[in-house]
Ligand SMILES: Nc1ncnc2c1ncn2[C@@H]1O[C@H](C[S@+](CC[C@H]([NH3+])C(=O)[O-])CC(=O)[O-])[C@@H](O)[C@H]1O
């Protein structure tokens with residue numbers, strides 16, 4: 321671990337280990353905030369790779385004097401990866417989460433690392449109330465899956481609107497598989513990943529019950545269609561590990577002039 325990283329030595333996640341405790345719907349509360357780094361890294365295949373790569377994508381994609389948004393920032397792992405990589409002048413990272421315990425923990429952990437090459441502004445708010453403006457990069461790293469289904473299209477459309485021409489959305493999600501056999505296979509593989517990370521069958525089953533109707537995955541086709549409907553010009557999967565994947569969606573650049581392609585073709589022929 322580099323001295324410029326978060327202290328990832330949080331407590332180990334044993335939140336679902338007690339067989340006597342009732343299983344309540346999953347919430348991002350104090351107990352989760354205390355173990356979140358450990359929980360997400362041992363639950364989401366490829367999580368740390370995605371966070372590191374998002375920093376590299378940000379370094380490449382963010383333009384001077386623009387904003388980055390980390391929506392559903394939790395403890396700020398993506399914001400930190402971006403803040404350390406982005407050196408374009410006049411940028412800031414807006415890190416948004418509606419869970420106070422998560423944001424409070426993020427502030428505590430960022431303080432000793434400041435000043436960062438690009439500053440991070442934490443905002444405690446619901447994504448429905450956040451204005452997105454002059455953004456060259458928006459990141460939804462495993463957040464959209466927690467947004468109620470009927471609010472997802474509006475959020476994606478608002479993100480598209482708030483992006484500058486050529487701006488990018490990085491969308492990472494747990495996905496549902498359309499073929500029931502593949503769904504069963506990928507669920508088994510995800511549980512095998514969790515067992516390999518030290519979770520017991522009981523912990524896996526109890527957390528699965530707590531996430532029912534809280535984390536609602538959708539098929540890749542549904543994500544693609546929603547992004548296209550919002551107006552994104554180009555959509556690619558850049559990472560997948562079992563049923564966890566990350567997409568990059570780009571807004572059309574201002575200089576797109578379809579007519580010029582015809583002009584070249586006409587003069588060539
Ligand atoms: N409507 C909402 N408004 C604001 N925040 C929300 C909302 N719904 C959920 N959240 C927040 O979205 C985050 C989802 S975790 C993201 C990981 C992070 N991106 C990471 O890269 O470490 C993913 C997971 O735990 O699987 C939580 O902190 C919620 O409070």
Ligand SMILES: O=C(O)C(=O)Cc1ccccc1
Nearest residue numbers: 359360363364494527531535
């Ligand atoms: O644990 C799971 O099964 C997940 O799908 C991911 C997750 C990670 C951290 C909090 C909630 C869900």
